[in-house]
Amino acid sequence: MHKTASSLHIFNSLSGQKEPFAPIENEQVGMYVCGPTVYSNVHLGNCRTFISFDLVYRYLKHLGYSVRYVRNITDAGHLENDADEGEDRISKKARVEQIEPMEVVQKYTVDFHQTLAAFNTLAPNIEPTATGHIIEQIEIVKRILKAGFAYEINGSVYFDVEKYNASNHYGILSGRKLEDMIHNTRVLSGQNEKRAPQDFALWKKAEPQHIMRWPSPWGDGFPGWHLECTAMSTKYLGEQFDIHGGGMDLKFPHHECEIAQAQAINHKSPVNTWMHANMLTLNGKKMAKSTGNNILPNELFKGSNPALSKAFSPDVTRFFMLQAHYRSVLDLSSDALEAAEKGYKRLIKGVELLSDLPESKKSSVVIDEYIDSFYNAMNDDFNSPILIAQLFEIVKLVNRIQQGEETLTSTDIEKMQNAVHSFVFDVLGLTLASKKDDNEYLDKAISVLIELRNDARSNKDFDTSDRIRDELLAKGIQLKDGKEGTTYSLSS
Ligand code: AMP
Ligand code: ZN
DSSP: OOOOSSOOEEEETTTTEEEEOOOSBTTEEEEEEOOOBOSSOOOHHHHHHHHHHHHHHHHHHHTTOEEEEEEOBBOSOOBGGGOSSSOBHHHHHHHHHTSOHHHHHHHHHHHHHHHHHHTTOOOOSBOOBSGGGHHHHHHHHHHHHHHTSEEEETTEEEEOHHHHHHHSOTTTTTOOOHHHHHHHHHHHOOSOSSSSTTOEEEEEEOOTTOOSOBOOTTSSEEEOHHHHHHHHHHHHHOSSEEEEEEEGGGIIIIIHHHHHHHHHHHSSOSEEEEEEEOOEEETTEEOOTTTSOOOOHHHHHHTOSTTOSSOOOHHHHHHHHHTSOTTSOEEEOHHHHHHHHHHHHHHHHHHHHGGGOOOBSSOSSOHHHHHHHHHHHHHBTSOHHHHHHHHHHHHHHHHHHHTTSSOOBHHHHHHHHHHHHIIIIIISOOOSTTTTOHHHHHHHHHHHHHHHHHHHHHTTOHHHHHHHHHHHHHTTEEEEEETTEEEEEEOO
């Protein structure tokens, strides 16, 4: 294990406090993160959450922990509006596109993997699917029924929240009070087979037209969305494990229900540290598939979304996200991405200069203090913005060494190189892929063409100006004339 000046503290959503992190098993960490529901292309908001947990995974590994990282694929059971009624999201897509549900699942699982690989996120150790764990889910439903915390009605099984709450605390994670929930939901619930509106489905009876169905002791049906995460996390990480993560919007009801299900059968809290990553917004509103307020990663990489002035590389986008703390809301805009691009380039340039520094007999600064500041930042609840600020301090130091204002011994230079490389590439997960940034050279080449076109236009040589525009378009580069001048996007 790495010896660091401070020790890792993580903000636990369960206690609302930063707590010193100590795994259940010495140097092993079990971490479960709720994965995507694969019924459409993953958007940048989803990517932010997975990049946040990629940072957590990378830093735990950097500290020397052996981490078992489990992230599921939701390929059944997640109904529209996160509700207990309505169509399964995947079945609905299959119906609309007239393909098999498993074709929907395959298509969007591939998209998810390709997108996360573009962002240089590490693959989890286990990536279980909900449909691959129907037997485990049925077993848990049986156990919850046996424990007396669920009831069967018309082939469906529901969790009895009020009964559970009599001897446990439903709302322990979200801070919601059952009385308020009862009060607020009663009005909304119409005719419903549930005994109480706050109860949630463990198993749902499949109507004849429902395609994704499995036999069970209660007839043909499908599992509830909350149940799959309890089944898969327990199977691979045990009844009690270290970290459970997901986006902030999953805290209630999804994670609250996970706690209730596990507590009901194991009589102990399933997770020591609950972590929730905050939302990526666009125009101040949460990015979401359902509202259409979102940008797809490919639109960003190609600059093809009208909200963007140009294309941005995956590295720049990742850097942009890591410049905010994972628990803060982050708003995406062209201006913010452009600023991040400048920062990313400055950082990478600084890293490159590190390999070519003059050596001295004496160091004029204490390099360990700089390196400690990296650990202090990350040990403080994975504070990547502070880490990045500290890395910029190194860039400044490098410049001062080049100017002859500071000196470092060869040993210290090597120490600094190793630490900076570890934090920039292994922990932050940035790469040099954008160094010879195609976009940068393309930007420059196209700006020359845009200038020539402008000259031709002012000389009223419209044959030439139209030719530049049309031939670029034929090659998949579209010029866009706007108030602020001409920009371009790539169409393929
Ligand atoms: P879903 O596929 O909708 O189940 O979402 C997958 C993950 O993305 C979950 O952890 C969500 O909390 C997270 N998520 C959804 N929208 C956003 C957003 N706008 N910003 C950050 N994370 C999000
Ligand atoms: Zn989940």
